[in-house]
Amino acid sequence: MDSEKVDCEKEAENNIQVEKVLHMTAGEGEYSYDKNALIQHMLLQEKVISKAKHLIEASIVELLSGNECLKIADLGCSSGPKAYLPTWDVIESLHSVCCRLNHKPPDLQVFLNDFPGNDFNSTFKLLPSFYARIKRETGEEFGQCFVAAVPGSFYGRLFPPRSLHFVFSSYALHWLSQVPKGLVSESGISLNKENIYIAKTSPPSVHKAYFDQFEDDFTTFLKSRSEELKLGGRMVLALKSDDKRYHNTWDVFVKAINDLVLEGLIEESKLESFNVPYYGPSDEEIKRLVQQEGSFSIHKLETYYQNWYVGFDNNGNKLDYCETAKQMAIRFKAIAKPLVASHFGNDIVDEIYKRFSVKLIDSLETGLGVSPYLLISLIRK
Numbered sequence: 001m002d003s004e005k006v007d008c009e010k011e012a013e014n015n016i017q018v019e020k021v022l023h024m025t026a027g028e029g030e031y032s033y034d035k036n037a038l039i040q041h042m043l044l045q046e047k048v049i050s051k052a053k054h055l056i057e058a059s060i061v062e063l064l065s066g067n068e069c070l071k072i073a074d075l076g077c078s079s080g081p082k083a084y085l086p087t088w089d090v091i092e093s094l095h096s097v098c099c100r101l102n103h104k105p106p107d108l109q110v111f112l113n114d115f116p117g118n119d120f121n122s123t124f125k126l127l128p129s130f131y132a133r134i135k136r137e138t139g140e141e142f143g144q145c146f147v148a149a150v151p152g153s154f155y156g157r158l159f160p161p162r163s164l165h166f167v168f169s170s171y172a173l174h175w176l177s178q179v180p181k182g183l184v185s186e187s188g189i190s191l192n193k194e195n196i197y198i199a200k201t202s203p204p205s206v207h208k209a210y211f212d213q214f215e216d217d218f219t220t221f222l223k224s225r226s227e228e229l230k231l232g233g234r235m236v237l238a239l240k241s242d243d244k245r246y247h248n249t250w251d252v253f254v255k256a257i258n259d260l261v262l263e264g265l266i267e268e269s270k271l272e273s274f275n276v277p278y279y280g281p282s283d284e285e286i287k288r289l290v291q292q293e294g295s296f297s298i299h300k301l302e303t304y305y306q307n308w309y310v311g312f313d314n315n316g317n318k319l320d321y322c323e324t325a326k327q328m329a330i331r332f333k334a335i336a337k338p339l340v341a342s343h344f345g346n347d348i349v350d351e352i353y354k355r356f357s358v359k360l361i362d363s364l365e366t367g368l369g370v371s372p373y374l375l376i377s378l379i380r381k
């Protein structure tokens with residue numbers, strides 16, 4: 001077997017592994033995503049989705065005419081209550097537009113997509129209450145809504161040609177299909193020593209490796225959606241960006257791991273071989289890649305900044321920095337535990353997140369705990 005074939009097989013194996021671990025913590029346990037998605041009203045992601053509502057409504061207006069059934073897809077839907085937030089915003093926008101224009105509401109066919117390892121069971125348990133909410137808040141005259149799951153990676157084809165009218169993706173496209181290549185030297189030494197993502201101390205080669213992987217993935221995403229969307233179809237994307245003026249969550253997270261390395265509880269080689277398959281692009285990078293791929297025109301591209309400190313819990317009670325940090329760590333654990341546990345082992349995960357919670361307090365107190373994100377509205381040419 002030649003070396004090139006071996007390298008291809010190893011690459012395929014790595015991709016499969018990423019698909020296995022890039023999913024929310026399943027089930028209904030203490031640290032499941034289903035249980036923790038409602039922490040602080042899901043404010044960080046819910047605010048992002050609400051910011052995208054005007055883009056969704058503008059898309060609905062353009063798609064309404066001549067379509068008896070709108071086919072929409074939510075790519076990277078996750079699980080539990082959060083999975084229905086984008087669909088509900090589409091329904092609210094559709095109801096508002098139809099009332100304003102005195103237009104008969106079309107039926108909706110909604111496809112929820114995520115990796116096969118996603119906990120779709122917890123999502124579909126909520127479907128009866130979701131259907132009941134539609135009738136309760138939009139009335140009997142609203143069209144039928146049909147929800148289905150489409151497991152698979154959105155870095156590739158998921159639907160038949162020209163079958164979709166509208167695509168939405170929230171907080172998913174900053175996850176890469178695989179850990180970037182080129183993060184280890186020819187002699188086997190980590191080029192991103194003591195980091196797990198792009199940090200201020202990362203060399204230019206690491207930045208390039210991460211961007212190259214994002215370029216490949218995002219271009220594949222655009223090409224796949226261009227084949228699936230009807231001409232004039234719309235796409236609204238919300239994804240994290242990066243701004244070195246503020247603290248990145250992964251930079252805070254690695255400090256907790258570094259402490260455990262210094263204490264001998266995690267091997268240094270384990271840290272050096274851990275790199276997160278994540279990239280927060282800039283608005284200029286997005287513009288360039290969309291223009292380069294060529295299938296879409298940019299309708300809107302907006303940048304927002306969201307403070308990590310939201311101030312209140314589900315019941316409206318004020319939270320201090322310590323409690324906020326604790327809840328952030330729990331929620332982050334619900335999101336990233338499979339990824340972290342697959343590399344460092346289940347036995348040390350709880351301690352990592354305990355230390356992470358303490359590290360977060362500094363970001364909150366200094367006001368540097370801020371997440372930039374991009375909202376992008378695209379039109380299929």
